[in-house]
Amino acid sequence: MPEITILKRPREEAVITQRMFFKKTARGKVMKVLRERYLRDDISCGVNACRACNAAAQTVLPRSGDTTHKLFPTGHYILPDTNVFLAQMDLIESNHFTTPIIVLQTVMEEVRHRSLPLYSRLKALTTTDEQKVWVFYNEFRSETAIVREEDETPNDRNDRGIRKAAQWYNAHLTLAHPPIRGQPNLALPKVVLLTDDFANRQKADNESIPCISVRNYVEGMKNSDQLLDLLSATGSDELEPTRAVAGRTALYTDYLPMSTLLAGVKAGQLHQGHFNANKYNYLEGTVPVSAFTKPVLLVGRENMNRAVQGDVVAVEVFDESEWKAPTDEVIDQDATLKNDDAEDSEEEGDDLMVHEHESKALRTERTKKPPTEKQPTGRVVGIIKRNWRAYVCHIDSTSLTSNNSTSLGLQTVFATPVSRLLPRIRLRTRQAPSLVGHKILVTIDRWDITSRYPEGHFVRALGKAESKEAEQESLLLEFEVPYRPFGKAILDCLPPEGEQWVVPPKSPANPEWRDRVDLRDLIICSIDPPGNIFKTSYKSGTLILGPPGCQDIDDALHARRLTNGNIEAGVHIADVSHFVHPDTAMDNEAAARGTTVYLVDKRIDMLPALLGTNLCSLRPHVERLAFSVIWELTQDAEIVNVRFTKSVIASKAAFEYGEAQLRKDDPKLNDELTQSIRLLNSLAQKLKAKRMAAGALNLASPEVKIHLDSSESSDPVDVEQKALHETNSLVEEFMLLANTSVARQIQESFPQTAVLRRHLPPPHTNFDKLQDILQKRKGLKLDVSSSGALADSLDECVDPKEPAFNTLVRIMATRCMLSAEYFSSGSVSRDTFGHYGLASPIYTHFTSPIRRYADVLVHRQLAAAIGYSPLHPTLHAKMHVERIMDVVNRRHRMAQMASRASVEFYVGLALKGRNERETEVVEDAFVIRTFRNGLGVFVSKLGLEGLVMFKRDTQFDAENYTITVPSSGTGQPDVAISVFDKVTVRIEVEKDKNTQRGRVKMTLVSPVDSRAL
């Protein structure tokens, strides 16, 4: 924003600049609000060396504009209206779109009101160095400010304001370029109003303002070939949908109007929820709604009615007599719709074929299912909120027309999203042949009732499929991980000393030492998982890469005996909130990122690396600021008291789990550090025993470690399961204890806004299926009446012949649970605070502020609770805390999925490598699911889940989770395969011919070779 000088205006003029509007208060009272604007004459037009504006003002627009457009040879700037930004952001953001842009304040405001995500993209655009974008504060400049007329709609008022600004700009340019005596008059650049609103263009024409529609404008640009692909099909009155809508049969029913939907939801006749696609069967989806314990099942395309994964939909639930169980069949859209033609898929013949295919798929018997498996069924009657974004896709090469497969003509093709949860997208492109085999980003624009597929447009290419760069970026995009480098404003928040920053000498004059305890003499050490530090593995001599980068050590510990026989134990956490202050650019960025994201070969930090890996990292032999939790504990690990204090520490050592374990177990060692580890370990064991006795769960998720060749090549050479040391749980127990102690303290101090974490108990019905399988297949009982009962019965789920069986059951049980979440203590009822998995009545996250934003807030609240610093007002506001928690919860989920996908990608690469070296990759696997036409299997060694498909008919006993493969006259007996059976599978990585994407394919080796089936 330019520097502000306020011009005093006479009273009568000030009246003109008053804006009056009505505002509804929280209690529903209507208030009249008068807002006075102070108009100014010194707001710069942004054109370089403008003679009419303040020469000192910062400018970004080149003096003669852009001269490469066919229609504007004398140079031009564009001034887009609001809808252009709302509908065509991909176009405007493209690197090929180089025209200087004038963004009016009016337009910014409108975009902000209409869409926050688009607003942040627009804001980002105005700060990037790559594009020339000028924000003109037209509402503040006296000549361009306008007041809404009595009979004018706010929309018309804004359109008029935009035209007025365009007019002013064109006149202003004559002042910017005054004629020079003795020289012919220069041809002036133009400011061109860009709008797809026909009426607005007509008005502009009448007012002699240069204006043009987006499509016509792009057609005259020098990069029109690439840019035309980016045009969105929405928001334009000129752009035709891929085919004429008229005369086509509707495949879907129209949505009900929004007011009807909202009224229906309110009255309980309709139900609102997020649409979830079924990854095994593209013809089924579910919508969890609050009125039913089981989610509403949507069977078939018509009932899903154009809902896309993540959309908030309104569903109508059918009569109970129509309720059904979900199918047990894998239905793959790529296979079923293989021959569908992108250009002509609505032609009758094809349509019938697809229809036949799909209805056959839907007709499969659901009747034999036990009635307990029935779910409410229903259909989508409207969309409350679309959650469309840009999707990573591959072009399906079979959808290219053969005569067009090399030429650059415009054609309609299918883009297949990487995610199996999304429908194929139809898009028009001129670049199809060059995009085959690449990962590309595609946005959905619309989905008409006459179109089987949604229509979208190409955004940009990410690179060759399977190249590491393209895979990594697409993963970040797919899970919406913000990965832009930290900008200058953020880096400016770091201490100016940079790497040279040190804890200043102890003195009351140094503010760092205010109210801090000097713990530099304590024998403190850190113990972390391997891979947090690059290390050579002892066995294989290869590098193990865990979370990449160097140390981000956010916790350290100590323990010592007190003279009274009790033990003092301390957890010391990096004092991140000393460096990250509320409401700064760095704080806002960290809040938006929510968490650091760990991929196999990359880490996307929440905070700039200077903090994470240096100033806040509790490295050994370096003085660091910390936030300490110190307990006095009895020998039996009972808490006598706890105190919280800011401190200065100097860690004495950084161990890996394995090293700490060796040290603890080495009888020759008896130094203070080793004693401290032993003390911590014995306390940890007692703490753990208590937790377990209280009913904490020992959950499991498939975890593997990926060995890479070297840090350079990052080719995985092997995958192995993660090893567990006793010392893992040493650290874990103390972190849990710290988190619980801190949670109690901040909840007591700030009962309305304490940032806490809870894990709701899962609905018992979530376990129905697993219980049934365990009962029928193994005669085992799973008691889910409480977390303690569940923990006990999980302990008994053992197969003496199969040690891995217990872990498998734990993995399956974990999947039946809900995920833990952050919340603000005043926002939910007190009896729902509990953490089910940890069996703790209250919990929070305090111990990883370098990589989790919730912990940063918790640090601020704890600092305020002990009177160290006042609480920032935003942390007193329940609504504000709730909003941040929403973002952070979402980011955490996405980060987990991104990590998992990254591991999967590397497991795939490792498999590909083995496939090349070995004749056949064969591994043990457990059957975890049976389908009518296949098996779901889990390869625990690789943490990999896969599908084995049977082409030939098998006998399927849904009730007993058994599939029988008939001998078919080979003389061999029939083979029955059930859930929990151990089988061996052959694993291949197959390249999909159409999309060039690698896919893991599994076939059975034993008990029967499934390749022939």
Ligand SMILES: [Zn+2]
């Ligand atoms: Zn100017």
